Amino acid sequence: MPGATLSHIIPKLQRLSSMKELEQAQALVTKAGLYTHPCVLANLIAFSALSSFGSLAHAQAMFEETTEDNSFISNTMIRAYTNSILPIKAIYIYNDMQRVDCGSDHFTYNFVLKACARASRGVEEGGESDGYGVASKGAEVHGRVLKLGFERDGYIQNSLVYMYSQCGFVGLARRVFNEMTERSIASWNIMIMAYDKINDFESADGLLEMMPQKNVVSWNTLISRHIRLSKIEAARKVFREMPERDAVSWNSMIAGYVQLKDYAGALALFGEMQIAQVEATEVTLISVLGACAETGAFEMGRKIHESLKGNNYRIEGYLGNALVDMYAKCGNLSLAWEVFNELKMKPASCWNAMIMGLAVHGHCAEALKLFADMELRFDEIRPNRVTFIGVLIACSHQGLVEEARQYFKRMITEYKIMPDIKHYGCMVDLLSRGGLLYEACQMIKTMPLPPTAFLWRTLLGACRVQGNAELAEESFKQLAKLEAPTDGDYVLLSNIYAQSERWDNVEGVRNDMKRIGIPKKFGSSNTEIG
Template sequence: MPVKNAVSWNALAGAHGVAGDFEGAEGVSQATPARNVSWWNTDIMRNVRLGDMAEAARIFMEIPERDAVSWNSIIGGYAKLGMYDRALDVFQEMQESGMEPTELTVVSALWACAGTGEVELGRRIHSYLASKGIAADGYIGNALVDMYAKCGSLKLARQVFYGMSIRDVTCWNAMIIGLSVHGHSCDALKLFDSMKIEPDHVTFLGVLNACSHGGPVNEGRAYFNSMIGDYKIVPTMKHYGCMIDMLCRYGEVHEAYRMIKDMPIKANSVLWKMVMAACRVHGHFDLANKAFHELHQLMPMDDGDVITISNAYAQAEWWDDVEHLRTKVIGYSASKHAAHS
């Protein structure tokens, strides 16, 4: 090109970043002779993608003149990395600077409010949107439903949800999971049954969680089988976790044990802990012993697990096993102490 302006340099640097060639992007960026606000924004976004928010913040502070993209990049970066308090601090600074927030700003800020439980700030953002005549639809509507649901303001979440003209699967998921997590299992399942669009794997996490905390076991089994058979969704560890939790809560520990053994993915320690604890509560001491040995193969014994199985042995009056476990724990503790000294 006979003439290269800031736009062409920024485009090239941005292309390197999108391709994942951050070293190349840095080289082009540093070679750029004329640095306008787009150059600074590209540099911020590259560091955000790398997860280096300290460097992104440093560049942000150096920008001679910030635009909405500059603010959105830094707020969105903090929110995506779970640095919600920092995201909200910068959002407040943006408002104080007189810069009008965009839809992307609002979505990031609401996401941060959901992460911190800052429902009052979320409500103020909602009021601001209403004052500007901005409808609670699309990404903004989804973010509001998610924020209110996660903060436990289910009445407001429902108002936004039912006021939306179009509800995608993300919106349905936020409402179903919000109801489920806050103990409204029946409402969560009713809402799922009224869905007008196809659910995804996240939807079924909400549904199975609702079954675990209040739905009948048969209903939970039916939803799990429907997820696999009707919607061809492959269960993840989280789906199995909901099912194991549900079965254990209702005393179906043998079924829970079989499900773990038949899983196509290797069970983690959390699932075996669930089964072991439920077996002790429901008096299935042989199965508790099996679960304990499965758990012990995955990880070293910890105090909580030892207490749980020891109590199970004592309830079953297996005093030899109590003594054997005690000897084993003492030997394990001694070897651990020797290794550290």
């Protein structure tokens, strides 16, 4: 193939704007016999991996067809995975580069250090990271950086500070920071955020005062601090007074409202962001879709989805998760399935959202079938504690007591996941629904965690259904040791006594309510108009 053909094709590859165009380009270069040309393949993979209109899964498929000694292509994939929901895979590719002695450069180390930082936060597949293992890998990379003479590279230095701070070694991060001959604004901001993360605000503020020049990131750090401390008004004050704002400023505030469960506030601020004509980022949309999920704002969520599809935007990772979760919580399981099936890369959180959505809305058999499918992909993905909550809810709604016992046991023995209070809550609810009140009571008493009022209240409610006044008395007493019973608890106990025709006890409960001053609330209902 003459060189002119290659020079004609490369500019076209650099102007790709959709996966459809990429697939057409693949067909063209394959027909021309240029598909394996390093420059051609690099352009195809770069678009697919890095463009918001590409597909990281498709890039991975192309990458697997290449030889392992192309450092540019490997760096492209490391960079893409570093910024994805699966940063741990960037580390795997880096390991392969070292194994085949591929020519690593300063780009490689900059990207892989960031991957170590993000993987240490537990954002990789499965949601449960070995932070110390990732930190060890980061220290190993640091050693290579020193050996190869990249220790004076400003970007790598910043990535080292970021990596050590995210892995919990703030002292090492500060040592690297102190050894820097030139510090950019980014260097100061990274170190300030490191101290903020461990709540060492004195050190953070000290650096902020010493900082020769501040930028929007500096003020965003203050916003994030206030939000983490649940001081939304203080965050709002900084937001209003900062000299300039970027998309991150808006994202931090919207995420703050979501974190504090003020979903209406989050959606209102999103409206302000649109009026201000600040372009929403993927992070913005993830927070907004979370607010839509919690408030049932299906139409807004659907419009966001339609807009993304209309612009051929790549829907993967956290954004895909947010859409699945939003549709599932809004009760539109058909659209949740549609998004779930279209996602090329599904982390545990995505499977969890779908399993939970199916379970909560009564599609229990489908939820358990999906869990079985997830287990078949054990080499790629691992169920976590959230997964088993969804599985146990499905069993509870279907009344599958024995199956739930087996899942509960397997969670501990096979997956080495120690149950938390939510898992025990699911089991107590399941056993109570199945009429196994004494087994539920025994589980509450013998579990290795302190019992909660919620568990005893669950059992109390089941005693009403089963007409067990004796166990109801015990449940009420145990509940009262943990918190003051509500009017509903008293009424429930009174009704159980009435059901058993123990009228003296009914009178006693009502007298206790009067003596303590607990009025019985009248029933009410809400109707949305318009």
